[in-house]
Amino acid sequence: MTKTNDRHITLIGAGLAGAVLATLLVQRGWRVDVYEKRGDPRVQGYGGGRSINLALAERGRHALRLAGADDAVMKHAVMMRGRMVHFLDGRTDLQRYGRDDSEVIWSVHRGELNVVLLDIAERAGARLHFDRGLSAVDFDARIATFTDPRDGSTHQAAFESLVGADGAGSALRAAMTMHVELGERTESLGHSYKELEIPPARDGSFSIEPNALHIWPRGRYMCIALPNDERTFTVTLFLPNEGDPSFATVRTGHDARALFERDFADALPLIPQLEEDFERNPAGILATLYLDRWHLDGRAVLLGDAAHAMVPFHGQGMNCAFEDCVALAEHLDATHDRAAAFAAFQADRLPNARAIQQMALENYLEMRDRVDDDDYLLQRALERELAQRHPDRFMPRYAMVTFHRIPYATAFERGRQQRELLVELTRGHASLDTLDWNVVDAAVRERLSPLPVDA
Numbered sequence: 001m002t003k004t005n006d007r008h009i010t011l012i013g014a015g016l017a018g019a020v021l022a023t024l025l026v027q028r029g030w031r032v033d034v035y036e037k038r039g040d041p042r043v044q045g046y047g048g049g050r051s052i053n054l055a056l057a058e059r060g061r062h063a064l065r066l067a068g069a070d071d072a073v074m075k076h077a078v079m080m081r082g083r084m085v086h087f088l089d090g091r092t093d094l095q096r097y098g099r100d101d102s103e104v105i106w107s108v109h110r111g112e113l114n115v116v117l118l119d120i121a122e123r124a125g126a127r128l129h130f131d132r133g134l135s136a137v138d139f140d141a142r143i144a145t146f147t148d149p150r151d152g153s154t155h156q157a158a159f160e161s162l163v164g165a166d167g168a169g170s171a172l173r174a175a176m177t178m179h180v181e182l183g184e185r186t187e188s189l190g191h192s193y194k195e196l197e198i199p200p201a202r203d204g205s206f207s208i209e210p211n212a213l214h215i216w217p218r219g220r221y222m223c224i225a226l227p228n229d230e231r232t233f234t235v236t237l238f239l240p241n242e243g244d245p246s247f248a249t250v251r252t253g254h255d256a257r258a259l260f261e262r263d264f265a266d267a268l269p270l271i272p273q274l275e276e277d278f279e280r281n282p283a284g285i286l287a288t289l290y291l292d293r294w295h296l297d298g299r300a301v302l303l304g305d306a307a308h309a310m311v312p313f314h315g316q317g318m319n320c321a322f323e324d325c326v327a328l329a330e331h332l333d334a335t336h337d338r339a340a341a342f343a344a345f346q347a348d349r350l351p352n353a354r355a356i357q358q359m360a361l362e363n364y365l366e367m368r369d370r371v372d373d374d375d376y377l378l379q380r381a382l383e384r385e386l387a388q389r390h391p392d393r394f395m396p397r398y399a400m401v402t403f404h405r406i407p408y409a410t411a412f413e414r415g416r417q418q419r420e421l422l423v424e425l426t427r428g429h430a431s432l433d434t435l436d437w438n439v440v441d442a443a444v445r446e447r448l449s450p451l452p453v454d455a
Ligand code: FAD
Pocket: 012, 013, 014, 015, 016, 017, 018, 035, 036, 037, 038, 048, 050, 051, 053, 054, 055, 056, 132, 133, 134, 135, 165, 166, 167, 168, 169, 170, 171, 172, 193, 236, 284, 303, 304, 305, 306, 312, 314, 315, 316, 317, 318, 319, 320, 321
């Protein structure tokens, strides 16, 4: 059995958050053991996870810079300047995310990212234990039991504190609920997703614009596609679970082809294995996990998806998890009292997690239903204009969340105030040409205080 002492900590899960947190803590002088249910992806290849690529934004990159991982990760990243909207009639329109190429997001391959982060954590000095799935915890004796999925053998390790970076289905969370009421509830979105693939073109190049996140918005449902550095795109089809079309009516590869012929006609020729992909890949469930409490005194704490899984429509789940890692490392450094550090971490992060969970839900409606709507496009045009005229007071919510580290809760509240203003100022107008800019500027100065700046 492993012995523990002060400044020793045990992480559950060597996924994205686990690997980053391990590095940050080792850098600060902690001895870190990380237990991962799966085998080492650097040896056996990356087998897990349904989302093949992820959008990396400034919050995530900030954590990666602190962990000394940003350069290595960015070697595999593909820039996405904006949303390329594919209309039903085949027209396309690139809607930029930011002002210029300094405000973009990056598509990274989940498996490659995990491998890079594990290498960095191990090189820093974290001890990684693969094929060790947490299966039971004796919180009184402070002993964790791990099961090797290959042969069912069990292994025990003593711990001072456990950190649950073991994802949405967290085993640590389940063990904690036997000791403390976490107030857990999961709200299903009622929509699911399937992944499909666009291979490279015949000449080996990307077959559609690589530097964009492609969206085919269709009201109650949509498709998106993100570029990979091997010149493929991962396509994700989001559909409701019920109604028509839905995963209840689109059940076979043949049904999927019919749906694409009707609704995603320009995407269809790009996905030669549509039927096979559709029938082989499982439908992923979309849900939001809420907890009222993230820790059990100083013995256990949860972060990332284990604490606050969210729907993926803001591309922030991993970014938020990385921001959690920085916050937890800082709170652990600030006091020797682990219970106090975990409580401070929860007080700091829980309101922000709630805010991004809500914004992620709202973004689904925006992506599938509003990006081709005239009122929305006018409000966006005014938003861009106001961001230029009043950079210290007006920043699009997407920019606050994606290109800055303004706390999510602040971005959420400011976003609400700004949205009200945009709706009011554009009401009755079909273009920006008819606006009275004196009135507009006065309203911004009166209603919006100067924005906080990134720390
Ligand atoms: P995970 O990445 O799930 O890692 C958990 C780790 O714990 C895994 O390695 C797992 O094997 C291990 N584990 C599980 N159980 C045990 C156990 N009992 N014992 C030991 N180890 C265990 N986020 C973004 O920022 N941008 C995006 O564009 C984006 N797109 C997404 C698209 C989809 C379709 C989905 C579903 C999610 C997306 N996300 C995105 C969210 C992102 O994937 C998660 O927020 C992120 O992976 C959370 O990291 P984590 O380390 O908390 O959990």
